[in-house]
Amino acid sequence: MRKSENGISVFPKEYDSMNANARELAADFDIEKLTPDFYADPYPTYRALREHQPVKLMPNGSWFLARYDDLVAAYKNTRLFSSDKKKEFSPKYGASLLYEHHTTSLVFNDPPVHTRVRRLIMGALSPRAIAEMEPDLIALVDRLLGTIAAKGGADLIEDFAAAIPIEVIGNLLDVPREERGPLRGWSLAILGALEPVISAEAFARGNRAVNDFLGYLQILVERRRIRPGNPERDVLTRLIQGEGGGERLTEKELLHNCIFLLNAGHETTTNLIGNGLVALSEHPAEKKRLIENPALIKTTVEEILRFESSNQLGNRMTTERIELGGVTMAAGTPVTLCIGAANRDPAQFSDPENLDIGRAPNRHLAFGTGAHQCAGMALARLEGAIAISRFLARFPSYALKGAPIRGGRARFRGFLSVPCRV
Numbered sequence: 001m002r003k004s005e006n007g008i009s010v011f012p013k014e015y016d017s018m019n020a021n022a023r024e025l026a027a028d029f030d031i032e033k034l035t036p037d038f039y040a041d042p043y044p045t046y047r048a049l050r051e052h053q054p055v056k057l058m059p060n061g062s063w064f065l066a067r068y069d070d071l072v073a074a075y076k077n078t079r080l081f082s083s084d085k086k087k088e089f090s091p092k093y094g095a096s097l098l099y100e101h102h103t104t105s106l107v108f109n110d111p112p113v114h115t116r117v118r119r120l121i122m123g124a125l126s127p128r129a130i131a132e133m134e135p136d137l138i139a140l141v142d143r144l145l146g147t148i149a150a151k152g153g154a155d156l157i158e159d160f161a162a163a164i165p166i167e168v169i170g171n172l173l174d175v176p177r178e179e180r181g182p183l184r185g186w187s188l189a190i191l192g193a194l195e196p197v198i199s200a201e202a203f204a205r206g207n208r209a210v211n212d213f214l215g216y217l218q219i220l221v222e223r224r225r226i227r228p229g230n231p232e233r234d235v236l237t238r239l240i241q242g243e244g245g246g247e248r249l250t251e252k253e254l255l256h257n258c259i260f261l262l263n264a265g266h267e268t269t270t271n272l273i274g275n276g277l278v279a280l281s282e283h284p285a286e287k288k289r290l291i292e293n294p295a296l297i298k299t300t301v302e303e304i305l306r307f308e309s310s311n312q313l314g315n316r317m318t319t320e321r322i323e324l325g326g327v328t329m330a331a332g333t334p335v336t337l338c339i340g341a342a343n344r345d346p347a348q349f350s351d352p353e354n355l356d357i358g359r360a361p362n363r364h365l366a367f368g369t370g371a372h373q374c375a376g377m378a379l380a381r382l383e384g385a386i387a388i389s390r391f392l393a394r395f396p397s398y399a400l401k402g403a404p405i406r407g408g409r410a411r412f413r414g415f416l417s418v419p420c421r422v
Ligand code: HEM
Pocket: 083, 106, 107, 108, 118, 121, 169, 261, 264, 265, 266, 268, 269, 272, 309, 310, 311, 314, 315, 365, 366, 367, 368, 369, 371, 372, 373, 374, 375, 376, 377, 379, 380
């Protein structure tokens, strides 16, 4: 009998067959042919990849990285690992609005364009600006909780997790409340088009969403030019006016980066809140621990980000011939950085398959790292902490009603619907 790494005793036969399965899982893995089992629970595959093929060549010629250290190396070197997607997205999107949108947003650009746009956006997401949002955020969360209490139950996604970021981002750009209705649908359609493989229908939906979003933003920007808001609080006014040094966005950069901001802060944060409430419900001892020690909310949010990262995949393109993880990658090769796998790498995290809400240190990669590290992470953390802690304080014995419905995406991991009793 041997001990496995989580301390469970296994017989050699069973162990060998687990190993053979893992080897097979790793060998069969193809980012363009994902199975329903993978969507339900990708972690056995990620583990198999880390153990057997941590730097794996995909049938489509791209590389898939699963180890923490390899991801950090790629994220930290913007010269060798480019974020510019013009070449990569050209065959996928052709000359479409989706192409124009994704190749103009800052996350898919390299310095110097990236540096200039990021400086403007970071200025608008300063710690002071974010701290000022806290009272409104608490009031919003409490309002939603009041409605849920009155109903005696809710869909955790529609009635809570998704309702928070849409309001926060809407406030950030000062989108009139009565005009926020279509934002979530546009966002889901545009981000959905980033999945490894998309149908003709998803492509058409994504393009329609960019078109409608641009049309709406042109009106919003025009109104804001005529009547500017307070640049200290209103990100759109700040992006229109630019920085003191004369740094400004072009019209195209302005519109596409507004779409990007509205999208970036939206589904990811919805998933942080939804994944958190589901994970706590599935780990009652950790839930109880948090209820008894509310001060653990900060480490809880970090652990949820690590354990069920809302953004599971990142992408880069090699600019030169590169040696990484024992393999040589040719210049101009797409590389997928698997955040979901790196965040459960036992070389970085002890007992990584376990949810431990007090975990410290917890240097997860849920927000990436390096030059492109998430510009909205302070805001996402604040939203996650307020939403989850207040939900738990109000409804300590909430329980899921039936199985939650997954979003069915590989890149953005979360739920579409989570019926719940409170
Ligand atoms: C739990 C919530 C969130 C997660 C997991 C998340 C994750 C990420 C990740 C992994 C990246 C890096 C992409 C890369 O390097 O390829 C990123 C970038 C970014 N995120 Fe977030 N994000 C979240 C919330 C937000 C929010 C609330 C905002 C804005 C209000 C935001 C704005 C951005 C921006 C502007 C970038 C691009 C930064 C750059 O390229 O320099 N994110 N995010």
